[in-house]
Amino acid sequence: MASGRVATAAEGLRAYGLIAVMWIRSTMTYRFSFAMTLVSNLVVNFFDFVVILLMFGHVRGLGGFAFGEVAFLYGTTSTAFGLADLAMGQVGKVGRRVRDGTLDTFLVRPAPVLAQVAADRFALRRLGRLAQGLLVLVWSLVVLEGVEWTVAKAAMVPLMTVTGALIFGSLMTAGAAFQFWAQDGAEVANSFTYGGNTLLQYPPSIFAGELVRGVVYVVPLAFVNWVPALYVLGREAPAGLPPWAAFASPLVAAGCVALAGLAWRVGIRSYRSTGS
Amino acid sequence: MTAMEPDFIDLDGVEKVFEVRRRVGLLRRERRRVRAVDGLTFRVARGEMVGYIGPNGAGKSTTVKMLTGILTPSGGRLRVAGIDPARERTRLARRIGVVFGQRTTLWWDLPLRDSYRLMHRMYRIPDARFRENLDRCVELLDLGALLEVPVRQLSLGQRMRGDIAAALLHDPDVLYLDEPTIGLDVVSKAKVRGFLRDLNAEQGTTVLLTTHDLTDIEQLCKRVMVIDHGRLVYDGTLSGLREAGAATRTLVVDLEREVPPIEVAGARVVRVEGTRQWLAFPASASAAPLVAEVAGAYPLVDLSVREPDIEAVIARMYAERRPVR
Numbered sequence: 001m002a003s004g005r006v007a008t009a010a011e012g013l014r015a016y017g018l019i020a021v022m023w024i025r026s027t028m029t030y031r032f033s034f035a036m037t038l039v040s041n042l043v044v045n046f047f048d049f050v051v052i053l054l055m056f057g058h059v060r061g062l063g064g065f066a067f068g069e070v071a072f073l074y075g076t077t078s079t080a081f082g083l084a085d086l087a088m089g090q091v092g093k094v095g096r097r098v099r100d101g102t103l104d105t106f107l108v109r110p111a112p113v114l115a116q117v118a119a120d121r122f123a124l125r126r127l128g129r130l131a132q133g134l135l136v137l138v139w140s141l142v143v144l145e146g147v148e149w150t151v152a153k154a155a156m157v158p159l160m161t162v163t164g165a166l167i168f169g170s171l172m173t174a175g176a177a178f179q180f181w182a183q184d185g186a187e188v189a190n191s192f193t194y195g196g197n198t199l200l201q202y203p204p205s206i207f208a209g210e211l212v213r214g215v216v217y218v219v220p221l222a223f224v225n226w227v228p229a230l231y232v233l234g235r236e237a238p239a240g241l242p243p244w245a246a247f248a249s250p251l252v253a254a255g256c257v258a259l260a261g262l263a264w265r266v267g268i269r270s271y272r273s274t275g276s
Numbered sequence: 277m278t279a280m281e282p283d284f285i286d287l288d289g290v291e292k293v294f295e296v297r298r299r300v301g302l303l304r305r306e307r308r309r310v311r312a313v314d315g316l317t318f319r320v321a322r323g324e325m326v327g328y329i330g331p332n333g334a335g336k337s338t339t340v341k342m343l344t345g346i347l348t349p350s351g352g353r354l355r356v357a358g359i360d361p362a363r364e365r366t367r368l369a370r371r372i373g374v375v376f377g378q379r380t381t382l383w384w385d386l387p388l389r390d391s392y393r394l395m396h397r398m399y400r401i402p403d404a405r406f407r408e409n410l411d412r413c414v415e416l417l418d419l420g421a422l423l424e425v426p427v428r429q430l431s432l433g434q435r436m437r438g439d440i441a442a443a444l445l446h447d448p449d450v451l452y453l454d455e456p457t458i459g460l461d462v463v464s465k466a467k468v469r470g471f472l473r474d475l476n477a478e479q480g481t482t483v484l485l486t487t488h489d490l491t492d493i494e495q496l497c498k499r500v501m502v503i504d505h506g507r508l509v510y511d512g513t514l515s516g517l518r519e520a521g522a523a524t525r526t527l528v529v530d531l532e533r534e535v536p537p538i539e540v541a542g543a544r545v546v547r548v549e550g551t552r553q554w555l556a557f558p559a560s561a562s563a564a565p566l567v568a569e570v571a572g573a574y575p576l577v578d579l580s581v582r583e584p585d586i587e588a589v590i591a592r593m594y595a596e597r598r599p600v601r
Contacts, residue, residue: 011366018397026386105381107346110369111398121385272348272362274294 008112015111019119027124034125041128049132063206068143069233070203075137076157076225077200080164081193082130088169090120092186095179098271107272114173114264137161146234153232156246163253164224168193170256171219177260177267196221204230204238213239223252283355284482285320285343285450290352292338292506312338314506315352322449325476325483327493327514329590330503336486339503340452343484344374357449370399373443377455380439382427388438389423392445399446406445413441416471433464440468444475450482451475457489469495502590517590524556526582527566532575540569551577 027034052074062070094117097103106116137157147153175189182188196219204212204226216222216239226238231246292313300306313335320326330336341347342354345361345368354361359368374381382391396406414420417437427435436456443451453472457465473496475481485492493500493514500517502510510517527543530552537545538553543566547554557566563581570576 015398018394022383022386022390022394026390100379102379104341104346104376105379107365108344108369108372108374108381109398110366112366269348272346273350 012112012115016115016119019116020122023119023122024124037125038128041125042131045128045132049135052136063203065203065205066145068140068145070201071136071140072144072233073203073225073229074201075133075135075140076160076229077164077197078133079130079137079161080133080224081168081197082126082133083161083165084168084172084193086126086130087165088118088172089126090122091118091172091176092179092189093117093120094176095183095186098180099183103271113268117176144233147232148234156228156232160225160228160249163228163249166253167220167224167256168196170253170260171196171221173260174263177263180267180271192219192221196224200225209239216241220252220256223249281322283319284322284324284357285318285484286353286355287316287318288353290316290339290342290354291350292335292342292347293350311506313342313349316503316506316508317352318501318508318511320482320484322482323476323480324499325472325497326485327497327500328484328486328503329488329490329493329500330509331590334503335506336503337454338506340374340454340484340486344372344452345369370446371449373446373448373451375436375439375443375451375453375456377436377453377458380427380435382435382438382442384428385426387424387426388419388430388441391427391438391442392423395442395445401446405447409445409447410441413444416474417441418467433460436460436464436468437471440471444481447479448481450484453483453485453487455487456485457487457492465489465491472496518559525559525561525563527555527557527563527570528580528582529553529555529570529574529576530578532577535574538570538574540566540573542566 052071061067065073091114094103097106097117103113103117106113109116141157171193172189175185175192178185178189196215199207199215200221204215204222212222216227222238227241228246228249230237231243237243237245290313291311294310294312296308296310298306298308316335316339328336328339338347342349343356343361345365348362356368357371359371361368382388383394392410395401396403401409414423417440419434419437419441422430422434422438427438430438440453440456456472457468460468469492472483472485476483476496483496485497487493498513500510500512500514501508502517526546529538532551534551537548538555540555542561543555543557545553546556555566555570557563567579570579
């Protein structure tokens with residue numbers, strides 16, 4: 001059973017790679033158009049970035065956080081979200097495929113359906129969002145003051161972007177699985193992913209305690225950046241978590257991936273038994 | 277081809293029950309169970325070409341979806357090439373080709389060639405085999421000028437040919453065609469039919485064809501299965517289907533002048549329109565003595581014989597079956 005899972009995952013990654021490469025190559029044939037979209041995406045994201053800079057220029061801090069610290073929160077969650085959106089953003093379109101019946105064509109191909117859905121219309125222009133997140137993150141590391149860097153803290157920064165991406169990706173997948181029953185459920189899923197990303201750009205101290213507890217214990221978004229980032233910043237973990245909770249984020253991410261995989265399988269099974 | 281495999285496709289009491297939820301009033305919902313496929317049992321031997329017909333909603337598509345592993349049966353046993361489609365969908369996928377007439381399996385925004393290249397890798401088709409198959413399809417389906425065109429710019433007939441090629445690049449043992457000639461012009465239809473006939477004859481590919489166009493069946497399939505209300509109501513030859521429907525042929529005669537309805541033995545007039553009359557006679561009887569008799573007694577100018585209309589035959593079969601249920 002376990003080796004079967006590994007084989008399926010390997011097949012899925014291979015199919016994902018094949019499909020993604022095909023889409024990249026096809027966009028590259030229209031080089032000018034690709035360059036234009038990439039440039040316009042970068043410009044839009046750059047102006048986003050300028051807005052943030054302007055905001056930080058006027059506000060000394062937010063909820064007791066210095067502006068370097070807020071930038072760090074913004075950069076970490078944006079990078080994680082950008083990674084997840086690049087790799088898995090398309091799964092949210094599955095509801096449309098269920099409605100118009102085109103999911104059937106994925107089911108007659110010898111590759112995992114999730115990989116085919118996720119890699120569909122793979123677009124490098126989504127790198128724009130990721131680039132912006134990375135830019136803010138690097139900039140925040142430059143302006144951060146008073147952080148006593150250790151090896152563990154330094155390692156935590158790249159680790160949290162990866163685990164954060166896994167948590168966001170899991171939410172996207174679970175939300176997509178939900179669309180097998182509620183075909184218009186895309187908005188609900190988006191409120192968790194896009195909404196979660198926006199929430200995590202700000203320090204937890206500005207939100208109500210219930211909301212923070214929900215984000216920690218119910219939908220474990222806090223493990224994307226709040227919990228590990230506050231550890232890096234040398235601050236107390238949110239919602240009464242112990243300090244070592246930061247190191248639990250890979251475990252939380254693994255749990256999310258497992259649950260999302262389960263939800264997806266249940267969704268596919270339901271589709272195959274009802275055909276709609 | 278390998279030795280006879282009479283149960284290459286094997287269905288035994290296969291059922292598919294859908295639960296349909298219907299809104300009743302403002303909040304209440306009513307659940308209703310619909311039997312789309314109801315105890316279906318049949319076998320298809322390797323290398324056969326079978327027509328699978330029936331009215332809309334009879335369960336044709338549901339059957340094909342179960343045979344391809346898209347849908348899981350609610351009951352019964354189903355095997356294709358010894359594989360249970362519901363349990364081993366991806367393993368089966370390498371051995372079957374599917375063409376949905378109404379929607380494409382190609383990547384809509386990409387040129388045909390890109391779709392084929394992806395199939396090549398995804399199905400792990402050996403390079404030499406892929407090139408050979410692609411060259412053959414390109415030649416026989418006349419795809420040469422279309423390879424660089426994005427699928428969305430192709431006409432329906434061009435797209436269908438592209439889809440059929442895509443379904444065959446990995447040398448499938450079974451090909452399912454769901455309405456492969458729907459909406460095609462006469463030339464495209466002829467091309468597609470000719471290709472399928474050769475494919476079945478030369479490669480020994482087993483073909484299951486669902487269609488509304490009975491000419492497809494007449495020109496391609498020795499065996500026909502008719503499904504209605506999820507059950508098999510006929511399984512046999514096309515000529516047998518005509519007899520089963522108690523079919524009649526029609527003799528159309530043009531006369532020099534208007535006369536009262538012709539009276540001859542073994543036929544009856546079903547329609548009169550000016551100097552033209554339509555005479556129905558049993559499909560099993562010969563037309564020659566009838567023609568001689570009419571020509572001897574009436575001022576005959578011209579005549580033609582019309583074969584029974586299969587659609588009418590099937591419609592009659594359904595009509596006869598319905599009270600039984």
